[in-house]
Amino acid sequence: MSAFQITPFGFIIIGIYSFGIWVIALVFSRIFASFRKRWWILGPPTLAMIALPWGEEIWIASRFKEACSDAGVKVYRQVEVDGFYDSTMRSGYSLIREKGFAFMEHPSNKKGKVDHIEIEHGEWVTKTIDQPSARYHFKHSYQPKPFQNWVSIGWRIDKIQYEVIDTETDEVLGVDVRIKRYPSFAESLWLRFFDPRGVGCSGPLDTSKKHSQTGILYDHVIIPKKVFD
Structure with a gap:
């Protein structure tokens, strides 16, 4: 049994979520188009938000596998x-x-x-x-x-x-x-x-x-x- 629990539907949901975050980031980049270093500010939180659902699944799976070793x-x-x-x-x-x-x-x-x-x-x-x-x-x-x-x-x-x-x-x-x-x-x-x-x-x-x-x-x-x- 795998420690990971992610399905095709999960991939689709994460994909839609990631696309939405990217669109929001692009909107803000247009709003602050005059600010030359806007992506220095927008980039890190955008990437963090996109990585968040993957990080959550990896954390749960790794902790689950570790706990099961003593079960x-x-x-x-x-x-x-x-x-x-x-x-x-x-x-x-x-x-x-x-x-x-x-x-x-x-x-x-x-x-x-x-x-x-x-x-x-x-x-x-x-x-x-x-x-x-x-x-x-x-x-x-x-x-x-x-x-x-x-x-x-x-x-x-x-x-x-x-x-x-x-x-x-x-x-x-x-x-x-x-x-x-x-x-x-x-x-x-x-x-x-x-x-x-x-x-x-x-x-x-x-x-x-x-x-x-x-x-x-x-x-x-x-x-x-x-x-x-």
Whole structure:
């Protein structure tokens, strides 16, 4: 995947913009025709304005590529557990059914509460509790607002990071870093009507440097005990 995000429509928009800047510069040169060194004054800002959209795309692409070099799943330690708390979504039922955990916990539909889920005698049992009882938590590393789980790390570039933590020791057992870039201003003028979401990476853009571990972080860090039985 390329770090650059520019399309033929983007080239057309930049071309029209550049032509407009050049026309404006010519108009001012006619107005100040009697001033012999007018292009010494008009030239630098004209060239800077024409180069601006290209410079923006180059800056975003280079910063995106650099950030992606550190993206991906990194496991520091694995643990064998009966269950854990997933604060990112209501995944408890599927993880018990598909992974074989003895219990799971996730946010409840009741604000500020937690659902503790188990299977007893073949039946689902859900208990709503005030705080997670599980020792290990899968969570967003950054959540400055209730519905915002990313932080800006540069112009039109965001970082999303997941982590597994041991709440008894505050040890981070693993992280999953994902980077997202958004279109430059010129591209966003038309992409916002179609697909303004941008592109993301979960590892280095250079395929020769890609991390071997991919997928959801907890699959690599948190192992259900039955697997080892």
